[in-house]
Amino acid sequence: MQQSRRSNPYPFTWEIPLMLAVTVLVLLVLGVQAGRAGANLAAGGGLSFPPRDALLTSVPGILAGDAGTGLPSGVAGRASPAAVRTWVIGTELMILVALCWAGKALWLRWGPHRVHGMASKAEAQTLLGRRRLHRVRDIIRPDLYGKDRS
Structure with a gap:
């Protein structure tokens, strides 16, 4: 009922969905890197992240199971491919749960069916x-x- 009494002068455009898609993709890429870092840390290889220029290019190698892809030459990945995949999947699942929770909270707060003025x-x-x-x-x-x- 309240939705019919209100009008939105701003049309739904492409900027907000694009921003959300880019944010989700960046978080998923960072999750892959964090999963690899966690696997290396658990295997005793230390906590290390790749330089900025190798942040995106090292993702396919990490998903293939290589724990040393994209790391500086003095740092070697020590985790096994199974451990890398397990840590990456666990990290990505945690990120997806957090994104779903945040999406639901945002939808209830600013979505089209929110209650106005109560x-x-x-x-x-x-x-x-x-x-x-x-x-x-x-x-x-x-x-x-x-x-x-x-």
Whole structure:
């Protein structure tokens, strides 16, 4: 009902979906790198990340199971291919869960079916006070506290 009373003067354009897609892709690439770093750390190879220029180009090698792809020449990956894949999958799953949770929170907060102009019970109590809410309860909820209750 409230949705029909409101109009949005701004059309839905391509900038916001593109920003969300790029953000998700960057987080997934960083998750691959973090999974490889975790696998190397667990194998005793230390915590190391590739330089910026090898951040994207090393992803296919990492997904193939190579723990040393893209790392500087003095740093060698020590994790096995199975460990690299396991750590990458675990890291990506955690990132996807966090993205789904954030997406749901954003959708409920700013999505098209949000409730406009309604205060929560705690906000109304803070603003009006408990005594006043109790005194005017028949106006606020006439179906529960009104004089013509049957």
